[in-house]
Amino acid sequence: GESVGLHLPTLSVQEGDNSIINCAYSNSASDYFIWYKQESGKGPQFIIDIRSNMDKRQGQRVTVLLNKTVKHLSLQIAATQPGDSAVYFCAERTGGGNKLTFGTGTQLKVEL
Amino acid sequence: NAGVTQTPKFRVLKTGQSMTLLCAQDMNHEYMYWYRQDPGMGLRLIHYSVGEGTTAKGEVPDGYNVSRLKKQNFLLGLESAAPSQTSVYFCASSYQLLLEAFFGQGTRLTVV
Numbered sequence: 001g002e003s004v005g006l007h008l009p010t011l012s013v014q015e016g017d018n019s020i021i022n023c024a025y026s027n028s029a030s031d032y033f034i035w036y037k038q039e040s041g042k043g044p045q046f047i048i049d050i051r052s053n054m055d056k057r058q059g060q061r062v063t064v065l066l067n068k069t070v071k072h073l074s075l076q077i078a079a080t081q082p083g084d085s086a087v088y089f090c091a092e093r094t095g096g097g098n099k100l101t102f103g104t105g106t107q108l109k110v111e112l
Numbered sequence: 113n114a115g116v117t118q119t120p121k122f123r124v125l126k127t128g129q130s131m132t133l134l135c136a137q138d139m140n141h142e143y144m145y146w147y148r149q150d151p152g153m154g155l156r157l158i159h160y161s162v163g164e165g166t167t168a169k170g171e172v173p174d175g176y177n178v179s180r181l182k183k184q185n186f187l188l189g190l191e192s193a194a195p196s197q198t199s200v201y202f203c204a205s206s207y208q209l210l211l212e213a214f215f216g217q218g219t220r221l222t223v224v
Contacts, residue, residue, distance in 0.1 A: 032211065043116070043202050043215030044155070089154065093210060099171075100210040102154030 012109045019077040021106050023090035026071060032093035035064060035075045038105070039086045047075070047088075077108075085110045114138050118203050118216035125193040125223045133188040133219050135203030143206045144186040145170070145213065146178060148199040155202065161186055162209065193223045 013019045025033070031052045036044040050057045050064045050073075057064050063076040073090055089105035119134045137144065145160040157170030161180040175197060177189045186205075190197060200220050204213040 034211065041217075043204075043217050044213075045215070046212050049212065091154075097209060100157070102156075104152060104154050 116216040141205035
């Protein structure tokens with residue numbers, strides 16, 4: 001079956017360093033991938049997305065990389081700040097565009 | 113900018129009681145969703161709506177009902193609450209089906 005998961009449940013980084021959060025997926029038919037950020041006590045917040053016909057997409061301080069060969073997705077955050085501390089999770093769209101499967105998330109902790 | 117507003121934020125129910133969770137969005141989005149979030153699991157779609165007057169089942173619809181009488185509102189009902197429905201519920205809305213959704217702050221529901 002399909003699955004979306006994360007390699008590391010908790011990631012600790014120093015302020016100013018770059019963060020890399022990973023996500024594995026198993027459905028090769030997935031056509032769209034999304035990263036969300038969820039701060040404690042709040043709802044998920046859209047960060048960035050990428051279509052399956054792309055391998056890289058950049059936003060403000062964030063980059064998403066997609067490796068379809070190994071079914072791997074990563075979120076890179078440049079110059080990590082205390083405000084980046086949150087749970088990050090990925091989601092993949094399948095089912096011809098009618099299903100979105102969410103991963104369980106990685107807790108990012110930024111140390112001062 | 114209100115975005116997506118959910119009420120209430122917290123609620124404790126006794127088994128067998130009923131309640132309605134309210135969701136309102138001011139972004140004129142066609143698509144609205146109700147998700148539940150449980151520890152160690154990704155967000156799971158309960159029901160969704162592709163427009164005013166429409167509803168559809170998601171991944172975990174049993175025990176819930178929804179209504180979308182107005183475009184800006186999406187209601188989630190529990191007719192007879194069960195302890196298994198203890199969860200954090202999120203409402204979301206979007207321009208495109210399942211993509212780039214805006215989430216509310218969540219409702220923490222405990223069924224005892």
